[in-house]
Every structure is written in structure tokens, then in C-alpha cells.
Amino acid sequence: MNRRKFLLHSAALAAAGVAPAVFAQTWPTKPIKLMADFPAGGGTDAMARLIADRLI
Secondary structure, eight states: OHHHHHHHHHHHHHHHHHHHHHHOOOSOSSOOOOOOOSOTTSHHHHHHHHHHHHHO
């Protein structure tokens, strides 16, 4: 019984290690929208524009 548990756990760990590689995609797949919920021209708008330039 212990050997069966060991094999089951080993298979689960191997599957967990492979799963992220299976679902990996190139990032970004679509354009990114950065939203600042404050009026244009304020400090938050300026900071959002600086951050957005570095994301591209």
C-alpha cells in the first residue's frame, strides 16, 4: 500500500510540474488597458501615463 501511495504522489507532483507549461501563453495576447479613475491632468493621470509607457 505504501508503494501505491508513493507512486500516486509522484504522479501528482509530476503532473503539477507540467501543468503550468501546458497553459503558458505569450504575454500579452491582447492590448492592455490601464484605467485611472481620476480626471485627466492630475497626479494620478500623470503617474498612470508613466507606468503605461513602461509596460509597452
